[in-house]
Amino acid sequence: MKLLLDSTRCQGYGLCQExxxxxxxxxxxxxxxxxxxxVPAGAEDTARACADSCPNSALRVxx
Amino acid sequence: xxxxxxxAALRPGPVLxxxxxxxxxxxAYRAAGGYAGATGPDDLLAHLAAxxxxxxxxxxxxxxxxxxxxxxxxPAAVVVANGEEGEPGSVKDxxxxxxRPHLVLDGLAQAAAITGAARGxxxxxxxxxxxxxxxxxxxxxxxxxxxxVAAPHTYVAGEETAVVRRxxxxxxxxxAKPPRPFERGVGGAPTLVANVETLARIALTAARxxxxxxxxxxxxxxxxxxxxGAAPPALLEVPYGVTLSDLAAEIGVPGPGGALxxxxxxxxxxxxxxxxxxxxxxxxxxxxxLGCGAVRFLPAGACPVAVAADxxxxxxxxxxxxxxxxxxxxxxxGGALAALTAGTARPGVLDDLERWSGxxxxxxxxxxxxxxxxxxxxxxxxxxxxxxxxxxxPCPACAGRSAAQCAERLTVAVPEVTEPAGLPxxxxxxxxxxxxxxxxxxxxxxxxxHPSPRTAPAEPSDPLSSALLHPHHQRGTP
Numbered sequence: 001m002k003l004l005l006d007s008t009r010c011q012g013y014g015l016c017q018e019x020x021x022x023x024x025x026x027x028x029x030x031x032x033x034x035x036x037x038x039v040p041a042g043a044e045d046t047a048r049a050c051a052d053s054c055p056n057s058a059l060r061v062x063x
Numbered sequence: 064x065x066x067x068x069x070x071a072a073l074r075p076g077p078v079l080x081x082x083x084x085x086x087x088x089x090x091a092y093r094a095a096g097g098y099a100g101a102t103g104p105d106d107l108l109a110h111l112a113a114x115x116x117x118x119x120x121x122x123x124x125x126x127x128x129x130x131x132x133x134x135x136x137x138p139a140a141v142v143v144a145n146g147e148e149g150e151p152g153s154v155k156d157x158x159x160x161x162x163r164p165h166l167v168l169d170g171l172a173q174a175a176a177i178t179g180a181a182r183g184x185x186x187x188x189x190x191x192x193x194x195x196x197x198x199x200x201x202x203x204x205x206x207x208x209x210x211x212v213a214a215p216h217t218y219v220a221g222e223e224t225a226v227v228r229r230x231x232x233x234x235x236x237x238x239a240k241p242p243r244p245f246e247r248g249v250g251g252a253p254t255l256v257a258n259v260e261t262l263a264r265i266a267l268t269a270a271r272x273x274x275x276x277x278x279x280x281x282x283x284x285x286x287x288x289x290x291x292g293a294a295p296p297a298l299l300e301v302p303y304g305v306t307l308s309d310l311a312a313e314i315g316v317p318g319p320g321g322a323l324x325x326x327x328x329x330x331x332x333x334x335x336x337x338x339x340x341x342x343x344x345x346x347x348x349x350x351x352x353l354g355c356g357a358v359r360f361l362p363a364g365a366c367p368v369a370v371a372a373d374x375x376x377x378x379x380x381x382x383x384x385x386x387x388x389x390x391x392x393x394x395x396x397g398g399a400l401a402a403l404t405a406g407t408a409r410p411g412v413l414d415d416l417e418r419w420s421g422x423x424x425x426x427x428x429x430x431x432x433x434x435x436x437x438x439x440x441x442x443x444x445x446x447x448x449x450x451x452x453x454x455x456x457p458c459p460a461c462a463g464r465s466a467a468q469c470a471e472r473l474t475v476a477v478p479e480v481t482e483p484a485g486l487p488x489x490x491x492x493x494x495x496x497x498x499x500x501x502x503x504x505x506x507x508x509x510x511x512x513h514p515s516p517r518t519a520p521a522e523p524s525d526p527l528s529s530a531l532l533h534p535h536h537q538r539g540t541p
Contacts (some may be wrong), residue, residue: 007426007427008385008428012387029391
């Protein structure tokens with residue numbers, strides 16, 4: 001599974017990082033950075049919740 | 064005034080041609096072997112693969128690989144001649160459309176034959192080039208429908224996804240990738256977005272069997288020098304392998320202290336790098352890039368910090384303001400470099416620049432933020448001494464610097480290309496109006512020119528990938 005970020009949609013809400021600090025970090029301005037495009041085994045549900053948490057649909061998962 | 068130069072020591076280049084300051088007529092182009100169609104599409108693709116022709120928009124991607132990808136992506140492909148040259152230091156694409164529109168249109172037809180495309184576009188912002196292309200289309204109507212699409216002249220308008228959005232009726236702004244245009248482009252069809260010089264070299268590859276390697280291994284370059292009173296800029300066609308020092312001497316800059324490479328995309332190099340060969344692989348191995356072939360030399364006394372500050376200020380002003388990290392990141396890098404030129408930088412500014420030079424890469428939807436990060440990193444690597452000395456006080460070159468004129472300092476004028484003698488100046492036919500920018504556009508400046516993302520129309524959710532977001536240049540361009 002991949003966790004994909006559209007940087008044109010990220011508004012820096014930061015909810016993704018609250019849901020999945022092991023998958024997403026925030027830069028010094030609060031914009032999201034996916035730590036590793038490939039979601040580690042066992043973290044699939046966290047990745048889905050992380051993507052769902054974005055109010056602006058900037059994140060999505062892809063098989 | 065930008066000169067077109069043909070150095071006596073070099074063989075005349077096949078793209079620059081015999082009369083680079085006059086628009087070539089269809090008759091002259093046919094008389095020189097153009098529009099002959101002697102090489103079939105499969106053979107031509109094989110020849111392009113064998114010669115190793117690289118794209119000339121900036122990314123240097125192998126032309127044959129891209130053509131094959133579009134051909135194999137599905138039926139009813141679209142081909143686009145991308146002549147929108149957003150790099151302020153480059154003029155070669157606008158010169159090419161003004162002077163040799165038939166060479167580009169012949170290449171577009173060859174690319175259409177290879178990819179199976181049913182229609183084509185010429186995408187540009189230069190009104191003079193648009194006029195010459197429309198006249199060329201009337202002189203020699205192409206086999207497939209070809210439409211001229213006008214774009215605004217901005218840094219990002221020539222990025223391949225911006226090209227697709229504009230042709231589809233949207234703003235000329237980059238989109239998140241994937242999908243890339245070869246997968247889903249204009250109207251959803253597989254789309255080849257090819258730089259106009261690439262297409263010119265494809266047409267020449269078809270027409271001149273004995274010169275294929277030379278066609279693939281020579282390139283148009285726009286050379287200029289930084290600083291007031293510097294040598295005038297020049298457009299040349301040179302073989303790969305000529306050294307950067309030779310090119311500096313060609314425009315009268317003896318012993319430069321470095322250069323700004325690849326438009327704004329290759330970053331800065333110091334004096335030791337000027338022995339490098341102008342060759343995409345050699346430059347990439349040295350950590351810089353040929354990009355669109357624009358090189359701005361730093362004469363003795365020119366300040367690399369000021370050049371980097373100008374370049375990043377221009378990028379910050381040209382940000383499409385779609386990606387928050389690009390708005391914040393270009394402003395941060397630009398602010399740090401401006402503080403260095405003013406002698407007001409904080410002690411931690413070098414650590415900030417170092418962190419941004421790595422951490423901002425690959426994070427925007429297009430390559431603009433990567434260019435800003437690359438400028439910061441290359442300045443620190445190539446000129447550590449001058450950077451440190453600016454922490455104490457600005458240098459003499461920086462002292463009188465006006466930050467408001469960064470775009471003027473980076474911009475090279477397109478060479479004049481006159482009409483052929485045999486054609487009337489204007490045939491009186493009505494022409495579509497030039498592109499009208501949706502927002503008031505001041506002259507070149509260092510203030511943002513794109514609307515805030517919150518007032519821009521929202522895009523439907525595209526498939527996205529931060530890891531696959533990637534410099535265009537195809538921009539860079541591709």
